[in-house]
Amino acid sequence: MVHTIIIPKPAALSRQDISASDSERERLHRQMLSSVSHDLKTPLASIIGALEVLDRMKDKLSDDKKLDLSYIALREAYRLDNYITNILDMAKLENNMVKAKREKAEAGDIIRHCLKKMNNQLRDSKVNLKTSAQIDVLTDPVLLCRAICLVLDNAVHYGGAPPAIDIDYGKDERDSCFIGVRDHGGGIAAARMEIIFSKYTRFGKEDQQNAGTGLGLPIGRAIMNLLGGDITAANHPDGGALFTLRFPLQGF
Numbered sequence: 001m002v003h004t005i006i007i008p009k010p011a012a013l014s015r016q017d018i019s020a021s022d023s024e025r026e027r028l029h030r031q032m033l034s035s036v037s038h039d040l041k042t043p044l045a046s047i048i049g050a051l052e053v054l055d056r057m058k059d060k061l062s063d064d065k066k067l068d069l070s071y072i073a074l075r076e077a078y079r080l081d082n083y084i085t086n087i088l089d090m091a092k093l094e095n096n097m098v099k100a101k102r103e104k105a106e107a108g109d110i111i112r113h114c115l116k117k118m119n120n121q122l123r124d125s126k127v128n129l130k131t132s133a134q135i136d137v138l139t140d141p142v143l144l145c146r147a148i149c150l151v152l153d154n155a156v157h158y159g160g161a162p163p164a165i166d167i168d169y170g171k172d173e174r175d176s177c178f179i180g181v182r183d184h185g186g187g188i189a190a191a192r193m194e195i196i197f198s199k200y201t202r203f204g205k206e207d208q209q210n211a212g213t214g215l216g217l218p219i220g221r222a223i224m225n226l227l228g229g230d231i232t233a234a235n236h237p238d239g240g241a242l243f244t245l246r247f248p249l250q251g252f
Contacts, residue, residue, distance in 0.1 A: 045074035086215040100140040107135040114148045127165040140249035150220040159183030179245040187235040228252030
């Protein structure tokens with residue numbers, strides 16, 4: 001006996017559904033272009049401005065002023081490089097081009113490497129790293145460090161003036177490693193607790209002068225997902241925002 005299996009055709013989208021989908025895609029496209037163009041042009045304008053003053057007035061400027069202008073140009077160049085790196089990283093993650101490797105490492109060593117790597121960005125910040133017993137993990141140290149740096153960068157932007165950052169790490173009852181990064185800024189509004197992990201979500205000037213492309217935290221969460229973990233956000237009881245990176249000790 002031959003059985004005939006009839007596979008139903010997928011329901012056709014109505015014109016209204018297609019129009020709504022196109023409208024949402026267009027809105028996201030405009031949002032992306034607006035955010036990216038702003039955050040690429042702003043540091044570039046600062047770099048050009050600082051270097052132009054140095055070039056035109058080098059014979060009239062004091063050594064201290066020259067150093068200040070050089071620092072501004074270097075700081076903004078790092079900022080521009082960070083934006084471009086984030087855009088490229090998001091494209092790679094969305095196209096499944098990032099593969100995690102499993103290596104033995106120690107959690108504290110990874111965190112200290114991140115702090116050293118971000119020395120220039122953290123030079124005006126007060127960072128307090130709470131020491132812990134050795135925690136051996138099986139993970140991708142390079143990707144984990146990238147995620148930590150993205151959370152630290154967010155803390156620098158929103159951690160107050162000057163930024164103050166507390167870092168804690170350890171094991172939890174689920175046999176996972178956690179890394180907590182707390183800033184001392186104004187915290188996160190309840191309505192924005194999950195929105196901050198959406199692409200191109202950026203706070204306006206009413207929230208913070210140093211608003212970014214809104215890619216850092218989404219990239220960080222995508223990386224942690226690759227490592228079998230996640231990033232969560234909460235407001236600390238004593239003020240500021242607390243971001244917790246959590247991942248399994250024995251790999252993903």
